Amino acid sequence: MRVSVLSVLVTTWLPSAFGLTIDISPRSPRPGQNVLLNVSDIPQSFLLVEWYKGQSPSASDQIISIQVNGSPVSRNLLGFHEVDLFSNGSLQIRNLQNLHKGFYTVSVQMREGLLQAKADLILDDSTSGLSAGAIAGICVGVIAAVALIGVSVYVYIRKNSSGAGH
CATH class of the missing domain: 2.60.40.10 (Immunoglobulins)
Incomplete structure (x- = not known):
């Protein structure tokens, strides 16, 4: 009992x-x-x-x-x-x-x-594994690389066109 x-x-x-x-x-x-x-x-x-x-x-x-x-x-x-x-x-x-x-x-x-x-x-609102700072850094790097390539092409074309005229 x-x-x-x-x-x-x-x-x-x-x-x-x-x-x-x-x-x-x-x-x-x-x-x-x-x-x-x-x-x-x-x-x-x-x-x-x-x-x-x-x-x-x-x-x-x-x-x-x-x-x-x-x-x-x-x-x-x-x-x-x-x-x-x-x-x-x-x-x-x-x-x-x-x-x-x-x-x-x-x-x-x-x-x-x-x-x-x-x-x-609590929701995980991140859209990827990269932070906002990392994404911004990648964007700045890509823009800088494109600008560098553009300037290089411009200098190359200008140098070749000025040498062809002499």
């Missing part, structure tokens, strides 16, 4: 003691990619999972919610048509855009209370 009561208490309170976490995969997604906001340590006994855009749960910032039976309660309240909510509470955003970057909050309602976690989704 004591072992089963202890087991129930540990199962019920262990996630509350350590809290939820959100793992973003990939860590630095690029626009156009899919990203998964994976909820870890979610209790199996949740009643409702809700996702919000922002650092705090607010009805006006709600994206989507799901009940314990896996059916969505509300969907796309912010016009996020590219989201999927999985039965484990994780959120997937398809075709990532700049409007998707920022904080996300997940709220998990259980009989015992409420758990929340936050994550900051």
Whole structure:
């Protein structure tokens, strides 16, 4: 009897003691990619999972919610048509855009209370592996090379045309 009561208490309170976490995969997604906001340590006994855009749960910032039976309660309240909510509470955003970057909050309602976690989704906006300074340096080098070739051709033509007239 004591072992089963202890087991129930540990199962019920262990996630509350350590809290939820959100793992973003990939860590630095690029626009156009899919990203998964994976909820870890979610209790199996949740009643409702809700996702919000922002650092705090607010009805006006709600994206989507799901009940314990896996059916969505509300969907796309912010016009996020590219989201999927999985039965484990994780959120997937398809075709990532700049409007998707920022904080996300997940709220998990259980009989015992409420758990929340936050994550900051940062997009990798770089278009290539080169920095802006490197690209500018390459442009200046190409322009200088073209100018040098142009001056060399001009001097060569002028030298040959002046020597041909004598």
